[in-house]
Amino acid sequence: MSDSKLEAAWARIESLAAAPEAKTIRALFKADPDRFANFSQRGAGLLLDRSKTSVSPEVQAALLDLAVAADVEGKRALMASGGIANPTERRAVLHMALRSQLPEAPEACAEARATLERMREFTEAVHRGELRGATNQRFDTVLNIGIGGSDLGPVMVGRALWRAGDPMRPIHLGNVDGHGWETVLPMLDPRRTLVLVSSKTFTTQETMANAHLVKRWMEASVGPAGALQHFVALSTNLKATAAFGIADDHVFPFHDWVGGRFSLWSAIGLSLALSLGWDRFQALLDGAAAMDSHFLETPMDQNLPILLALTEVWHVNGLGLNRRAVLPYDERLRRLPAHLQQLEMESLGKRVTVAGAPVRRATGPVVFGEPGTSAQHSFMQLVHQGPKPVPVDFILIARPDHRHIENHRILLANGLAQSEALLTGRNAEEVVADMRAAGADEETIARLVPHKIFPGDRPSVTILMPHLDPFTLGALIALYEHKVFTLGALWNINPFDQWGVELGKVLATPLVRELEAGVPGADHDGSTAGLLAELLRLQG
Numbered sequence: 373m374s375d376s377k378l379e380a381a382w383a384r385i386e387s388l389a390a391a392p393e394a395k396t397i398r399a400l401f402k403a404d405p406d407r408f409a410n411f412s413q414r415g416a417g418l419l420l421d422r423s424k425t426s427v428s429p430e431v432q433a434a435l436l437d438l439a440v441a442a443d444v445e446g447k448r449a450l451m452a453s454g455g456i457a458n459p460t461e462r463r464a465v466l467h468m469a470l471r472s473q474l475p476e477a478p479e480a481c482a483e484a485r486a487t488l489e490r491m492r493e494f495t496e497a498v499h500r501g502e503l504r505g506a507t508n509q510r511f512d513t514v515l516n517i518g519i520g521g522s523d524l525g526p527v528m529v530g531r532a533l534w535r536a537g538d539p540m541r542p543i544h545l546g547n548v549d550g551h552g553w554e555t556v557l558p559m560l561d562p563r564r565t566l567v568l569v570s571s572k573t574f575t576t577q578e579t580m581a582n583a584h585l586v587k588r589w590m591e592a593s594v595g596p597a598g599a600l601q602h603f604v605a606l607s608t609n610l611k612a613t614a615a616f617g618i619a620d621d622h623v624f625p626f627h628d629w630v631g632g633r634f635s636l637w638s639a640i641g642l643s644l645a646l647s648l649g650w651d652r653f654q655a656l657l658d659g660a661a662a663m664d665s666h667f668l669e670t671p672m673d674q675n676l677p678i679l680l681a682l683t684e685v686w687h688v689n690g691l692g693l694n695r696r697a698v699l700p701y702d703e704r705l706r707r708l709p710a711h712l713q714q715l716e717m718e719s720l721g722k723r724v725t726v727a728g729a730p731v732r733r734a735t736g737p738v739v740f741g742e743p744g745t746s747a748q749h750s751f752m753q754l755v756h757q758g759p760k761p762v763p764v765d766f767i768l769i770a771r772p773d774h775r776h777i778e779n780h781r782i783l784l785a786n787g788l789a790q791s792e793a794l795l796t797g798r799n800a801e802e803v804v805a806d807m808r809a810a811g812a813d814e815e816t817i818a819r820l821v822p823h824k825i826f827p828g829d830r831p832s833v834t835i836l837m838p839h840l841d842p843f844t845l846g847a848l849i850a851l852y853e854h855k856v857f858t859l860g861a862l863w864n865i866n867p868f869d870q871w872g873v874e875l876g877k878v879l880a881t882p883l884v885r886e887l888e889a890g891v892p893g894a895d896h897d898g899s900t901a902g903l904l905a906e907l908l909r910l911q912g
Contacts, residue, residue: 389690415666458868467634506598516643518570521632542647548578562593574612659846677854698741709741719867797828
């Protein structure tokens with residue numbers, strides 16, 4: 373598609389967004405009694421409801437035209453075939469090969485299956501007690517040391533799915549802050565703990581600092597030689613893992629076509645296989661594969677990831693709404709917003725196009741969130757009555773895995789009520805009527821009416837899941853992964869690199885040496901030099 377047609381498609385979106393009715397949602401329901409049915413789609417066991425947005429049929433048609441003009445389907449085919457979908461690093465992007473059969477990328481799929489088979493054999497050997505620690509005791513705890521994509525995905529999934537009685541207890545150590553280690557230390561018995569060091573390069577500063585700390589702790593209990601029986605590496609750097617002392621048969625690699633924030637399906641997911649059991653880890657992969665098939669095969673006007681991405685384009689580029697809240701109404705998904713922060717903001721926080729030119733439109737919004745109903749007692753005040761709308765993703769689970777049905781009814785009712793309140797709001801007349809019915813005097817009514825008005829017409833989407841299990845969680849995570857790809861295609865940016873995290877890492881190295889030596893360097897800006905000097909004074 374030519375640049376002129378792409379710009380025409382963008383101009384159409386911007387023209388529709390400038391119309392007075394572009395921000396009105398309630399009127400769309402009045403005009404279309406079947407709006408919920410027309411703007412709800414299903415795939416891989418999930419239901420996506422976009423009816424509570426201002427995407428009208430005309431806007432939807434324009435957004436789909438934009439997807440055609442941006443060649444979303446062509447770029448999708450390139451990714452699935454193993455083409456260079458990450459052009460700055462000249463890499464393929466094949467995380468789908470870790471869980472799906474991709475006919476045009478058979479070599480990657482075969483490599484992925486070989487690694488998964490090794491992971492399965494290792495997991496089952498640990499669970500059978502064939503692999504034990506230095507004191508011949510069975511492992512009952514897996515400690516995963518990683519950061520970023522080597523931590524956030526496994527932490528999120530582990531906390532969502534682990535339950536008492538599962539094969540091993542998962543513990544995660546991500547932040548280099550020693551307080552994190554002190555927090556998990558009382559939960560660990562060195563004789564029964566299997567340690568996974570998750571770093572593709574085996575040079576990640578925070579991860580390796582924690583790995584050496586844990587190694588010293590393990591050596592103090594079972595000796596230097598025995599400690600190495602407790603360590604596994606998830607890495608591609610065999611030279612570095614050997615230098616650490618980890619045998620090659622305890623090293624599980626993953627490929628450069630797997631980005632960190634897309635890697636929980638790879639060897640990085642070994643902590644999940646060990647803690648949940650292989651069958652449940654496989655079900656996680658199967659759920660993601662079901663969403664892969666939906667994404668690759670379903671027409672765009674029914675395709676959940678593409679429609680979710682197009683809705684975000686409408687909000688970000690059409691309406692100028694550059695923030696989004698994620699509210700999972702399930703305590704088990706407490707860490708999902710954090711995982712999505714990395715997945716989306718690290719992928720889509722880009723200021724230049726694939727060709728290196730400055731972007732002409734806004735790209736990734738700020739993502740934040742908390743579980744409901746806790747969020748209702750914190751930032752939802754801003755979402756309801758702040759001067760600028762904040763789109764919300766509500767995630768609801770129909771059936772819980774507990775017997776406290778009344779609690780679950782209250783949870784679901786609150787999730788539905790929040791999205792309904794954002795849509796309908798409450799005008800002055802309704803506020804006055806409610807206050808009079810409650811017996812308020814006229815002076816109080818006049819004073820409080822402006823504060824009690826809810827503007828309404830505030831957008832949200834709802835993702836409804838029948839229950840939370842490995843399959844549905846796999847589908848949910850893959851839904852957001854493919855949304856990120858689609859947004860990258862629409863914005864013409866590369867969502868698979870992350871150069872923005874590099875500079876801080878580079879600058880941290882000399883600062884570590886200066887803090888260790890107690891002598892500040894000369895090559896810092898005035899603020900950093902002053903703060904460094906003050907820190908050294910306070911530590912001295």
